Amino acid sequence: MGRIELKDVNVTFSLRKTTKVTLKEYLLKGLFLTTVNPVVAIHALNNLNLTLNDGERLGVIGHNGAGKTTMLKMLAGVYPPTSGSRIVEGRICSLFDISVGFEGEANGWDNINYRGYLQGETPKSLKKKRGEIAEFCELGDFLNIPVRYYSAGMLVRLAFAIATATEPDILLVDEVLSVGDMAFVTKAKDRMRQMMKKSSLMVLVSHDLNSVQEFCTRAVWMEHGRVLLDGEPRAVVTAYQASIAQPAAVVA
Amino acid sequence: MIDHMKAVWTFRYFWLSLVKMDLVTRYRRSVLGIGWSMLHPLAMTTVLCVVFSHFNADPTKPDAWRLYAQRTLAGLAVWEFLRNTLVLGCKSFLQNEAYIRLSPLPYGIYPLRTVMGNSIHLLITLTVLVILVAVLGTVYVQPTIWAVFPAIILAMLFGWGIATIAAFATTYFHDVSHLIxxxxxxxxxxxxxxxxxxxxxDQQLGWLVTVNPVYVFIEIIREPLVSGIIPDWDRYAYAGGMTASSVALGLGTIAWLQKRVIFQL
Structure with missing residues (x-):
């Protein structure tokens, strides 16, 4: 059973204009130096309120930099909210940044282990799944060589196969299907459909408006870290498309 | 805090498998493999034996070098362990950034990966030392050898604490690792x-020896192993106090910064 409840959630990144603050600067700041490197606060999520109950499939759309990925990472627990409360109940499976975090020197089989354990598997539960993962990613003997020799596509195949081998309550997805060859994309889409059926709650971040309409029961349109519109997918997508079409019409 | 430690335990397979991988990849492509880990202290020992047997400070005791070689190897083993734990611990969040960004694991796991890896090297060196004691010493095995194990556990916990603090400090200020x-x-x-x-x-600087947190760990590991002496209880109390403060500070730093450190990575 999955449940997500966000109350007035804010996430603010404090970035430096140039690089990080150095120890020297930190120590001297209070004494006599005025900083040449001011902090820029980026309000990635702005008073976000959202409740998702069992069975809901949420599609998140919006421009680049609207805070969609930050929201997903906050839901996954990677970014703690700067203020507000985040309640997430249920086992999470996150499909974002899936091709990072591999140990390049280790071979495919070992990386299946690391990733599996990272997702909370035990040697016992993973043993059953290893064969299944190997079969799904179709990498065959490549699993015996270190992953640093893998191509980007192969890495995504492996990552996707591992990430989707769990049975989550909550599925968090960020544009994973745009990579890999045609055959794999089709296969991956099938697997995604199965997972969406099995998991009790899903959040899908996508620029593919068709898949949002196809898979989701609810959609939100985000802009500057806020929810601009929340409702039935078709209505939200139509409104979003209209907003994109308008400036284009002016130019034409 | 208890939740944090529980979570570290839950993900034990994850960090244990990474420790194993670190060990394997370190010597990948080398002929001797893990044998290098053995050879390193062995080579050091040989050098120590040669040096000490040639430059004997006291001609009335021609066999003194035997003991010096054992004592020095023991001291170096503990020193290397604590130094490497601290220096490599600095980088433990930066190196595991991909995992930190992927999944909200307890932060204590990453310094633990460093400490465990270094502990294995410490154990290998100490095994070489046990052999050396049998060869050069007056008895094959000191009857006090059992006292080494709790001392190693203390040193590992102490190492975890300092590595954790160093990891947070370095994430905020990259200069820290160079300073260390x-x-x-x-x-x-x-x-x-x-x-x-x-x-x-002799230089009236005995207090420097007494308060030195590295030396106390050298003492409680070396004396039972090499000299067959169990150090005084106050040395154990000092080591225990150091360990407790280090672990408490490490846990405190995690509690203080765990919700913020990701924005610094």
Whole structure:
């Protein structure tokens, strides 16, 4: 059973204009130096309120930099909210940044282990799944060589196969299907459909408006870290498309 | 805090498998493999034996070098362990950034990966030392050898604490890792490793030996293993106090910064 409840959630990144603050600067700041490197606060999520109950499939759309990925990472627990409360109940499976975090020197089989354990598997539960993962990613003997020799596509195949081998309550997805060859994309889409059926709650971040309409029961349109519109997918997508079409019409 | 430690335990397969991988990849493509881990202390021992047997300070005791070689290897083993734990611990969040960004694991796991990896090297060196004691010493095995194990556990916990603090500090200020490297070099000469503590005590600097947190761990690991002496209880109390403070500070730093450190990575 999955449940997500966000109350007035804010996430603010404090970035430096140039690089990080150095120890020297930190120590001297209070004494006599005025900083040449001011902090820029980026309000990635702005008073976000959202409740998702069992069975809901949420599609998140919006421009680049609207805070969609930050929201997903906050839901996954990677970014703690700067203020507000985040309640997430249920086992999470996150499909974002899936091709990072591999140990390049280790071979495919070992990386299946690391990733599996990272997702909370035990040697016992993973043993059953290893064969299944190997079969799904179709990498065959490549699993015996270190992953640093893998191509980007192969890495995504492996990552996707591992990430989707769990049975989550909550599925968090960020544009994973745009990579890999045609055959794999089709296969991956099938697997995604199965997972969406099995998991009790899903959040899908996508620029593919068709898949949002196809898979989701609810959609939100985000802009500057806020929810601009929340409702039935078709209505939200139509409104979003209209907003994109308008400036284009002016130019034409 | 208890939740944090529970979570570290839940993900034990994850960090244990990474420790194993670190060990395997370190010597991948080399002929001897893990044998290098053995060879390193062995080579060091050979050098120590040769040096000490040729430059014998006291001609009335021609066999003194035998003991010096054992004592110095023991001191170096503990020093290397603590130094590497701290220096490599600095980078433990930066190196595991991909995992930190992927999944909200307890932060204590990453310094633990460093400490465990270094502990294995410590154990290998100490095994070489046990052999050396049998070869050069007056008895095959000191009857007090059992006391080494709790001391190693203490040293590992102490190492985890300092590595955790260093990891957070380095994430905020990258200069810290360089500062620590320089400071470690100076600290090496302050610690009676290549010389006997008597040298400092004679200079009225005995307090430097007493408070030195590295030396206390050298003492409680070396004495039962090499000299067959169990150090006084107050030395154990000092080591225990150091360990408790280090672990408490490490846990405190995690509690304080765990919700913020990701924005610094």
């Amino acid at each position: 490297e320089v400071a470690a070099q100076a600290f090496f000469f302050l610690t009676p490793i290549m010389y006997e503590p008597k040298l400092l005590i």
